Amino acid sequence: MIDSLGKLRILVADDHELMRRGISGLLQSQHSWKVVAEAANGLEAVEKARKLKPDVAIVDIEMPKLDGLEAIRQIRKAVPSTKILTLTMHDSGRMVRRALEAGARGFVRKSDLPRELIKAVRDVTNGRPFFAPGVAEIILDGIRNGETESTSRPQDQPTSRELQIIRLLAEGKSNKEIAIALKISVRTAETHRARIMLKLGCHSLIDLLHYAIRNEIVSTRDL
Numbered sequence: 351m352i353d354s355l356g357k358l359r360i361l362v363a364d365d366h367e368l369m370r371r372g373i374s375g376l377l378q379s380q381h382s383w384k385v386v387a388e389a390a391n392g393l394e395a396v397e398k399a400r401k402l403k404p405d406v407a408i409v410d411i412e413m414p415k416l417d418g419l420e421a422i423r424q425i426r427k428a429v430p431s432t433k434i435l436t437l438t439m440h441d442s443g444r445m446v447r448r449a450l451e452a453g454a455r456g457f458v459r460k461s462d463l464p465r466e467l468i469k470a471v472r473d474v475t476n477g478r479p480f481f482a483p484g485v486a487e488i489i490l491d492g493i494r495n496g497e498t499e500s501t502s503r504p505q506d507q508p509t510s511r512e513l514q515i516i517r518l519l520a521e522g523k524s525n526k527e528i529a530i531a532l533k534i535s536v537r538t539a540e541t542h543r544a545r546i547m548l549k550l551g552c553h554s555l556i557d558l559l560h561y562a563i564r565n566e567i568v569s570t571r572d573l
Contacts, residue, residue, distance in 0.1 A: 357384040358475060361404040363395035363421065364388075364437065365413045369460070373408060373437075376467050383471070392416025399425040404432055406471055411438045411449060419452045426453035433474040437463075446481075450556050455522060456480030477522045479559075508546060513567060515542050519555060520562040 360377055362385055364370045374385045386402050389395035393415045399407055407425055411418035422434050436454040438445060439461075446457055455474040458466055462482045473480040508516060511532075518528045529539040552558045562568045 357382055358406065358471075359384055359386045359402070359404045360471070361386060361395065361399055361402065361407040361432075362388045363390075363392070363407065363413065363418070364410040365390050369410075373463065373467065376463065377471070380468065392418060392421035395421045396424045396428065399432060400428045403429050406433050406435065406475060408435045408437060408467075408471075409454075411436055411445065419448055422449070422452040422454055435470055435474055435480070447556065450559075451554060458482045474522075477524070477527065479520075479522045508549065512542065512546050512549075515539070515546060516558065516562050516567050519543065519546075520559050520568045 358380075360383060362370050362373050362377070364373065367390070370388045370390075374388065377383050377385055386404055387398040389398050390413075392413045395407065395409060395413070396416065409418050409422055409425070413421065416424075418436065418438075422436065425432055425434060433456075434454045435456040435458055436449040437458055437460055438449070439459070449457055456470045456479060458470050458480070459482050466480075466482050470480040470482070514532060515528060518531060523531065525536050525539045525543060528534075528543075529536045532539070534542075547553070547558065550558065550561055552561060559568075
C-alpha cells in the first residue's frame, strides 16, 4: 500500500545489479515514488513482495533460483493487490502471452526502459494494462496467425451492455470498478463477467483481451 508519506512503493527484481540500480534511479526521479526493495533472484523477489506488499513489482522474466514467470505467479497469489510489470530482452508473442497469463499487467522491453518505464508504472498503478511500442503488434500478430482461437459462434455476439463490460475488463478494471462505472451492484458485474466468458468461450482475461482486439471492441492504442 502507499506509505504514510503518500509514496508509491515499488519492488525491483533483476539479477543484474547495474540494471537494478538504473531502474531504481529512473523510478526515484519521481518525487512521489519510492523503491522499497531490490531483489537479485526470483525467490528473493517473492519473499520481499510477501513481506513488504509493494504497490508495484517490476520483475525480470529471466532470473536465477526461480524464473520470473513463476515469481510473478507466486507474487500475484501472495499479494493480489500488487501490480506487476514484466521486463525482458525478448518480445516473442509466446513470451508476452505467458507473462500476461502469469499475472503481469504490463510488458516492457529493457531497450525501452528509459522511454517507457515511468508511463508503464503509471498505467498499471491506475488499473490499465501497458504494452511497450511494438508489443501490442506482437499480440495482434499472434491473433492473426491463429495463436488463440475463439469458440464463440455468430449467435453468441455480446449485447451492448456486455460490450461495455468487455471494454472495461480489457482496460484492466476490477468488478468493483465496473460496478461503479455502470452504476450496478458488484454481484451484477460479477454475473455479467461470468456470462460473457461463457458466451465467448474465453477461459481467461487474456483470451477476452484477444477477443476484444480481434473484434475491434478495443484498439491496441487504448491499452
